[in-house]
Amino acid sequence: MARADAPKTGGKADGAAQEQAEAPRKYEPKYNWMNKSRQWGVRVPPGKAGLKLGDLNVGVYGEIPGHWTDETRNPRGAVARRGMPPVGYAVRDKAGLWADSAADLYEEAIQRRWAPATDVPWNTIEPLPDDVEHAVCQVCTELIGYANVDIEAITGWQHRMSYGYHEVKQFLATAGFDAARHFECFRKRALVNGGGLGLEGPGRVNRLILESRGGWTEAVVYLLLLRGVFTMTLYKHLERHAHNDAERFIYGHALTDKARHVTYGLEHLKFAIAHVDDQRQIVATLFAFGDGGLARDLADPVLKEALAVIFGGSVRGAVKKGLAGYGDFMRDFLGTLLAMCRYIDVPRDPARLPAALKEFAPVGDVAA
Amino acid sequence: MATVENGTEQFDLGWMRRTGPWNTRAPRGKHGLTLADVAVGAYGEAPDESDNQTGRPRGAVARPGSYRIGGYAVRSKSEIWLDNASFLYEEALQRQWSSATDVPWHTIEPLPDDVEQAECQLATFLTEVEFVAGDVPARWVSLTTPDFLEPRQVLLAQVMDEARHMDVFRKRALANGGGLMQATGATSGFVGGIDLSRDFTEMSSRLHVSGEGAVLTLFRMGELMAQNEAEKVIYRLCAQDEARHVAFGIMHLRYMASAAPERREEIHCYLDEAEAGIIGAANPVGQLTPTSESMAIILGGGKANFDDGMNKVIAIRRRQLGEYKKRVISAGFGERFENGRSGVDRMIDHAA
């Protein structure tokens, strides 16, 4: 410490220190920190939607290089302090995490925040027939499991990302918080209406997501595209078949949240594919593994049956109307996923999907 | 087993009988349906040791064939638990705010150059330290079994809060004719730092209790520090958030003290380390030149009143130390102030 009169932080106070306490010595400022800025005179005004994160990207503060060498917590655009031990970041390339929309999605998530405890009209939930309540609770159990993987995967990567790309870290903070909300909200729904939790999911896709080691981009393929679009489509169809305003609110809001995650995922994959040699082919390969994992999860009858009971209105209705509803859901899911794959320039041939998925793939959907 | 047949389709409805405790009706209360409300019966019971390796929701039925993909480092309740986590989480949800729209940015008027430089130096520093407070809890969330969902939810809310803090100070630095200044490096990879803790309680004692405790005292001085309404609002809202983060740490230490008394001495060692650095580089009113001098300019109203400002810095430093002491006593580790182990009383006496 540079100060000659720095107080002791332990041991017995000696006479000199005692004296100081009674008559503090005048502190002589050094001001050696002043006038150290890479760009001064910046005045970002608030716009109609306030002062947004993305608005700050002016001058050096908006220079976002392809590789971020700094391994400390130097804020982007600040003057670095040399000689600081690195914190250690795994993701230091822009192509490994970037999406131009991250800053806007961050602000949007904050504007669209909701509180399950008080915003969901819980009082609109009335007792349901036992078979339907069983199905709702089973689906909620599955959805809690999905939210759990969102939480674990996002928080497992977030702290490994460089601060040169803070917009993405900021967005992921909202995505983790969204997942926390989904995690507790589906738990609340399962435990409020005379039911309980059901059977845990089979977990093959969970495993793919959590075992992604090849980088965040790989996790994005499994978590935000494959699982993300599956979950998003599920919310959409569950909202259509909601039994009360509370469920409608929950599925509707979870859907909006999930759409942001998927948007980031799509934009990131598009960016990564445009900037990394071979990335397009890698993503295609990852999808092939992902399809297999998903097909294996779906071979387990539990989720399908529970959804069919909800879509059919009862066990009796599940057989015809319910399975038809399940088919609608799966076709919607695969149609959306394959369209998104085309958008990121990884067109998929439905004929090569595993049988469990192929039967729902849109007819005439061919590789570009 | 209930079976419904329809040509080729056969429904095996066995899952209807594989449920956790059934007939659960969480009560809907005055504050809606809170996390505490759904902690009913077996669903409210977090195990002392979690054997959940598959990530299944607490209270759900396990599948014998599930993969062990959890790999959780935090599986003992005493390592992370606290009694009021549900309350802290629900409060966090109720008190979320937006740095884009809840701060009256238009109230910021040009300041004298010395004051703007001081504001920007402080904002640069705060942006930097908020990074840590977001990254580290995130990492621990990923390492914690979902059986301890309540503390995990609070930590997820903290990650969100810190993202907002990081961005509100960046916004402040770039809103008023200034810019970011020099990073302090106070958050680099030093042993004994918040980052490198290999135990959750060690991390929490350092992050929540000493680190964020010091920042909380500071933010509560926002009325003194603020040059305009926007800054007042920033400090007030940040203080609200920090109060929850600090409460988490204190309540966790309190739980740990009673549930794992064999770890008391170890916790005292962490507190020794924390106290050794408490007025150091990671404290804006500590003894690091860039931040304490900028604080003196802010509090004095300019370089011309530096001495007056520095006296206020020292007063805040004293208050920080006093509040830290109260928090540690509240957490159940007050004996260190009685038996001469802690240097905090001496630091308070000699804060100048």
Ligand SMILES: [Fe+2]
């Ligand atoms: Fe903070």
Ligand SMILES: [Fe+2]
């Ligand atoms: Fe905090």
